[in-house]
Amino acid sequence: MTGGMTGKPDNREPPLRAGPDSGPLWQGSNGTELSLQDIGEIQLLLRGQSVIDWHRLALSSEADVRRLLSLNALDLGDAGDCERLAELRQQAVRYIVEVLKLRLDESVAERTPWVQIPLLASGKAGPQQRQACMLLKVMHIIHHLDARELRTTLAISDNDIFSLVEESVTRMFDELRTAGVPVVEFSWSRKTKESQVTKLLLKKETSAARVFDRLRFRLIVRHAADLVPTLRILLHRCIPFNYVVPGQTVNTLIDLASLKALHDDGFDTEDGAAPVAPAGPAGLAGANEFSGQSFRLLNFIADLPVRVDSLLPPGARADGKHCVVFVTAEFQIMDKGTAEANEQGDNSHTQYKHRQHQHVRVRLLREPRKP
Template sequence: MKESLLKHTKREFEDSAIQSNTTAWNIPWQEFEVILGLKNSYSQRNLNILTENQARIFLKNCGFDLTNQSHIKQFEQFYGEALYFIRHVLFTDEERTSFIIPANLLYLKNPCNLLIFASTNHPRKRYLRLWSCSILKVMYAISNLQYSGRLHIIDDAREQIFKRIRNYMHQHKDEKLEFKYKNDSIYLNKVEWKEAKTRTSIVLKLLHKPDSIVDDVFDYLGVRIVVEKSSKIPLLLKLLIETDIIIPHQVVAMRTRNSLLNVKHPKKIFTFLKELKSCGSLSNEEFDNMCENIIWSNEINDEHQKRTNSFTSQHYRSLQFTVRHLVRTPNPAFLVLESMTNQLRRYTGVQRQEPWMESVIPQYFAHYFPIEIQMMDQESYEMAKFGPASHEQYKSQQHKSVRERVLGNLLTFKKEKLASQDF
């Protein structure tokens, strides 16, 4: 009783000390700049949490009630994962040895202290503050990912969406792959499936795009289809539309990337050829041959560059869409209720359907889930795989950007500088 009274008195004293040093016009400028869109949240130099009581209230308002053991456990899980991410994903081997984790953080017992350390302005605790801020940035990205609804339905989404695409793909005895619908078909050089984006790559993506939340990550699932020549891509696109794999009103327009097809010029030529065919000046065979030779190549314009990821090479040429597909996932509560009802039937011997069940608890949940569909010709594919537009180069640039954003001034600490720090 006496101990709890002392703690309460200490908190009141801390809060009154803070209030005595502030006025109504003590503006939190960093927070203003983030909220007004002038800066991103990862650019904040520190927090403004000076007492344990403030930290507890802040964490509770963020969804972590420290009186709840499961919340503490979840916080500790995110904390441990963030430390591992910084040391084993962002640091080099040499940096892991040079930039020692402060003992206060390595043996963190009270989650509130992490926020207090991230708020300190003491010159001798700058190293501790920078470490704390870096950890909090990564923890924020991890918590966004952990509480995303998409992550929990990805297995059902993969199975349902990939099945829709594979239904139209046929492998011949000579191992040639064909995409076929009704009387139309096209041979494919290669098909690559992105079964799932790894947890590490999603966290990297969230950290390198500071304005993103996890629902802005659209490429959890993906398929890349490669054809021999760029002139085949319009036919492939046509088939994907006809099979409802690409549904126009479910395309996320802001995510479309097109550095392969120029539609305006071919459309004019096609209209002209169609008129010639209708008046008998061209036979069906001549019409098909001329359509085959239409040049569809697209010049990379300013609008395309604006919409392209800043880490994507200008040599990367593809047609890329993000399409949302409706997927249905079983409702666990319905499965439990159904199991209980089946057991009840065995005991009572009454075999009848229970239509009321689905009116009480839905059997399935429905969600829109995005898939990224890429189309390329063979030349563009080889450039993307082995040339200056390779995925490795893209990842390298992304990794460099995330290091700068998360670690920042922490990397400037040398041995001489560390000697002046309390950690």
């Protein structure tokens, strides 16, 4: 796995290793070690929230900052990426000061080295901490918008970009298996044209841009106790938590109350926040209306930053422009026992598709209402 989805050298964490020197990255069951930042990221994912509503980070070192940057396909060791960060910072400052008419301390706006800004946003509450958070949020949005615009101008096929993502995620899961993570099944697929037609006919809004799961990854682990540690690894190695798509999480599997019990600090990035989706069994976020009554899973959508350096013509970055685009992917995660139960009777995929197709038939054949 390399700096987002890319062909550049990886300067994040060393590859996962099996054996006694593999460190605490994988600890299942009751041995899970979660930092405050881990807790916040997993809460955001399970709740389907937006990072824009956060009031603080909880990063503790420059290594944490570099890891998060790398997940966002940015490398402080790359001159072009440093130039890109400086440009994003300038644009964000200009928006905050000129459009929102808010004041920024000069140290936050200009003087503080960029690698220190996320640490400032993780510090003790105060004016500079709030300003650092605000600056990062605006930079986050501008980076996303620019990447979306770049994608529309590049003569690169979806197939080529999807292949980069699939290769990178597959390589990461090979590392997980090597490290002893109990991955029972890992698979990926691309949504067929027929499935996309069905999905859009089911939706009230019929925009193709709203089909989030054209690229899908499915992961099954051995035990329910392995789910949270696996999420932690995904958020460390593959998925930038700040680009988890808000409002698109379906969680009928992991109880947020049990997650909070893993840490007694009480850290919460959004005080009093509640899950976005309707409540399901045991207070968990509600499921797809076409799923069986007892169907359970964790399903979420993420925008994955992809570096397209290798697909650009030679010298394309000479003008200092960024080379990151985004691919939206769906992740479906569950434990083995849940996966087996999900294939029984009313929960089966066959029955799920039957209910979808029946709903489409009714909608297409709908007769005018009688007076």
